[in-house]
Amino acid sequence: MDHSQQQKRCNTVLLSPAQTPRSSVRRSLRDSLSMDLWGSNVKPDRGVNVEVILRCRPLNDDEKELKLPVVISCHEDKGEVSVVQNTAYKQIDKTFSFDKVFGPTSQQKELFDEAISPIVNEVLEGYNCTIFAYGQTGTGKTYTMEGGRVGVVESGEFPRDVGIIPRAVQQIFDVLEARDEDYSMKVTFLELYNEDIMDLLAPDESLNGPDDKSRKPIALMEDGRGGVFIRGLEQEVVCTADRIYKILEKGSAKRHTADSLLNMQSSRSHTIFSITIHVKESSSNGEELMKCGKLNLVDLAGSENVVRSGAKEGRVREAGEINKSLLTLGRVINALVEHSGHVPYRDSKLTRLLRDSLGGNTKTCIIATVSPSIHSLEETLNTLDYAHRAKKIKNRPEVNQRVAKSELIKDLYKEIERLRQEIYDEKEKNGIYTPHDRFQIEEAERKALAEQIKSMEFDLVFKDKELMGLQKLYDTQQTLTAELSEKLQMTQKDLEKTQNTLLEIEGRNRKANATIKEKEHLISHLLQSEKSLTKQASELREELEHVASEASNLFSKLEQQDKLENGNKNLVQKFQTHLAKQLDVLHQTVAASVTQQEEHLKSMEKDFDYSLSKKMGGIQELTAQVRNLKKTHESGIKSLDDISEELDMSYRSAFSNLTSEVSRNSSALVGHFEEKTATPGSFQNIAVDKIHV
Numbered sequence: 001m002d003h004s005q006q007q008k009r010c011n012t013v014l015l016s017p018a019q020t021p022r023s024s025v026r027r028s029l030r031d032s033l034s035m036d037l038w039g040s041n042v043k044p045d046r047g048v049n050v051e052v053i054l055r056c057r058p059l060n061d062d063e064k065e066l067k068l069p070v071v072i073s074c075h076e077d078k079g080e081v082s083v084v085q086n087t088a089y090k091q092i093d094k095t096f097s098f099d100k101v102f103g104p105t106s107q108q109k110e111l112f113d114e115a116i117s118p119i120v121n122e123v124l125e126g127y128n129c130t131i132f133a134y135g136q137t138g139t140g141k142t143y144t145m146e147g148g149r150v151g152v153v154e155s156g157e158f159p160r161d162v163g164i165i166p167r168a169v170q171q172i173f174d175v176l177e178a179r180d181e182d183y184s185m186k187v188t189f190l191e192l193y194n195e196d197i198m199d200l201l202a203p204d205e206s207l208n209g210p211d212d213k214s215r216k217p218i219a220l221m222e223d224g225r226g227g228v229f230i231r232g233l234e235q236e237v238v239c240t241a242d243r244i245y246k247i248l249e250k251g252s253a254k255r256h257t258a259d260s261l262l263n264m265q266s267s268r269s270h271t272i273f274s275i276t277i278h279v280k281e282s283s284s285n286g287e288e289l290m291k292c293g294k295l296n297l298v299d300l301a302g303s304e305n306v307v308r309s310g311a312k313e314g315r316v317r318e319a320g321e322i323n324k325s326l327l328t329l330g331r332v333i334n335a336l337v338e339h340s341g342h343v344p345y346r347d348s349k350l351t352r353l354l355r356d357s358l359g360g361n362t363k364t365c366i367i368a369t370v371s372p373s374i375h376s377l378e379e380t381l382n383t384l385d386y387a388h389r390a391k392k393i394k395n396r397p398e399v400n401q402r403v404a405k406s407e408l409i410k411d412l413y414k415e416i417e418r419l420r421q422e423i424y425d426e427k428e429k430n431g432i433y434t435p436h437d438r439f440q441i442e443e444a445e446r447k448a449l450a451e452q453i454k455s456m457e458f459d460l461v462f463k464d465k466e467l468m469g470l471q472k473l474y475d476t477q478q479t480l481t482a483e484l485s486e487k488l489q490m491t492q493k494d495l496e497k498t499q500n501t502l503l504e505i506e507g508r509n510r511k512a513n514a515t516i517k518e519k520e521h522l523i524s525h526l527l528q529s530e531k532s533l534t535k536q537a538s539e540l541r542e543e544l545e546h547v548a549s550e551a552s553n554l555f556s557k558l559e560q561q562d563k564l565e566n567g568n569k570n571l572v573q574k575f576q577t578h579l580a581k582q583l584d585v586l587h588q589t590v591a592a593s594v595t596q597q598e599e600h601l602k603s604m605e606k607d608f609d610y611s612l613s614k615k616m617g618g619i620q621e622l623t624a625q626v627r628n629l630k631k632t633h634e635s636g637i638k639s640l641d642d643i644s645e646e647l648d649m650s651y652r653s654a655f656s657n658l659t660s661e662v663s664r665n666s667s668a669l670v671g672h673f674e675e676k677t678a679t680p681g682s683f684q685n686i687a688v689d690k691i692h693v
């Protein structure tokens with residue numbers, strides 16, 4: 001639906017800004033409309049419990065970087081949250097149940113569709129509903145209520161981080177347009193900062209930002225009917241969702257925020273964004289009536305630990321005020337849960353503003369936000385405890401009274417008349433004129449003030465008693481403190497002693513560790529040496545075995561050599577004897593031959609002499625032949641002598657060669673053997689040396 005179509009049905013006829021839609025009286029209408037609230041039939045006298053939702057955000061980047069342990073587990077199906085911490089010093093195991101639980105992975109849309117959408121429908125049925133976010137600073141209250149910027153809405157889908165308020169606004173417009181209703185809508189946006197109410201929709205008088213001192217607080221007044229109203233709070237009539245998103249954005253920008261250690265943009269104020277819707281209805285008799293519903297969306301400032309949030313100077317006061325108002329809220333919740341007679345709504349503006357939402361006629365939903373990290377454990381337990389208690393608060397939601405359109409117009413005319421009269425008086429400076437309505441309101445305020453004084457007197461008596469009790473408690477506490485400080489001193493001394501002993505033990509431990517390290521180093525070194533020695537020993541053994549086999553080879557070779565030598569000697573001896581025998585034979589042969597020759601010669605001489613005598617002619621020839629024969633004989637003898645000498649010499653040289661060859665071989669063998677036998681000895685020496693190392 002486009003804006004022009006929206007504006008066609010959106011009227012600007014509204015109740016006076018001072019009026020808040022109220023339930024009651026018109027039983028007939030209420031009975032017909034008092035229907036199912038969050039799924040059950042409402043019995044006004046019995047009441048309906050405040051709905052409490054728990055949302056746990058994911059770990060943020062800092063928490064992830066610090067690797068902080070997660071101590072929260074969400075069981076969405078059972079509607080339970082468990083807190084588990086198991087350390088040597090602390091053991092926590094607690095489970096809390098809530099109406100709905102949304103874990104760290106839950107999305108904005110999921111939370112809205114499941115928990116908030118039914119509440120928005122109740123508002124459209126004419127109920128006043130309040131949704132407020134409560135939790136430690138930085139746990140996602142503003143993220144849940146407002147979320148990211150709406151920006152451009154494509155095909156009816158918001159960006160995923162858009163929060164409850166824009167989604168509720170969209171749903172309201174969608175439903176009204178789908179039903180083709182005649183309606184009008186207005187919004188207000190205020191913040192409660194240091195117990196002052198600031199209007200976030202007030203026109204900008206200066207552009208100096210939220211800390212500008214010219215921003216004036218506005219007054220919270222009693223309306224004389226048990227309720228409150230804020231005088232001068234701007235109400236903007238709106239006809240489109242876009243306009244509301246802009247208002248929201250503009251108002252949020254004016255909100256007091258500051259960076260703290262726990263949140264870069266921490267809200268330092270509580271805000272209440274309200275949407276009031278009037279829808280035209282026709283009664284059975286054709287009378288035009290106005291059905292009115294109101295949705296309050298409250299983003300509380302974070303409950304915080306001043307030390308952990310790193311609050312400084314002015315911020316400490318802010319934190320103090322925030323904690324004070326949240327403490328009052330806690331006391332109101334306690335009083336409602338315990339059904340105490342006195343509920344201290346008046347103790348803070350926050351509880352005065354939320355009065356109708358806590359134990360009144362408003363349908364209320366609390367969204368408690370927590371962080372999953374161990375760092376926030378204490379605050380998380382507080383929030384869970386607080387929220388769990390709040391579940392017991394009973395409200396009596398009632399549908400708002402339908403106002404006849406004619407009455408509404410009459411009211412508006414009266415309002416116009418009153419304003420006109422005020423302007424006239426202002427112009428004429430005609431004394432002080434108080435219009436009847438204003439007079440009635442002021443009378444109501446006076447009455448309310450008187451009531452307030454009475455209640456304060458009552459409070460005073462109550463507080464006096466409380467003070468006396470506290471004084472007694474203080475005295476006891478003083479004694480206890482003195483005792484405790486004594487004990488503390490003793491404990492501190494003990495602690496110092498223990499610390500000293502611890503330091504000593506730590507020193508010894510360090511030394512022992514160093515010695516152990518040294519020894520470990522030595523052992524590893526020795527093990528390494530042992531390994532290398534074993535390796536070397538096995539290598540040596542292999543070498544020794546090799547050398548021993550070589551030595552035995554050599555010995556067997558030597559033996560063979562000896563045998564060979566002996567054989568050679570025998571051979572030489574045999575050869576010698578054989579040679580001697582042969583020489584003997586030769587001598588004998590030669591001698592025999594010489595004797596034979598001589599005998600032959602003699603016989604020849606005889607024959608010659610005979611022949612000479614016989615043959616004188618051939619004597620000379622024979623003589624020459626004899627001479628030749630003699631020469632041949634002499635040369636034969638000489639050559640035989642030469643042969644014998646030669647043989648003798650060759651025998652001698654052969655023998656001496658053989659002897660020298662044998663001795664050379666023997667010395668070579670001895671040298672080689674010595675060399676081989678010397679090597680294992682050196683290996684042994686090395687091995688023995690290494691083992692000694």
Ligand SMILES: Nc1ncnc2c1ncn2[C@@H]1O[C@H](COP(=O)(O)OP(=O)(O)OP(=O)(O)O)[C@@H](O)[C@H]1O
Nearest residue numbers: 057058137138139140141142143263266267301302
């Ligand atoms: N459910 C979530 N998913 C993703 N981011 C989240 C969620 N809840 C919170 N954050 C992120 O954590 C940071 C703090 O959130 P937020 O400002 O809403 O906390 P807060 O409770 O409103 O704090 P304070 O009380 O200080 O204002 C923001 O950056 C917000 O985007």
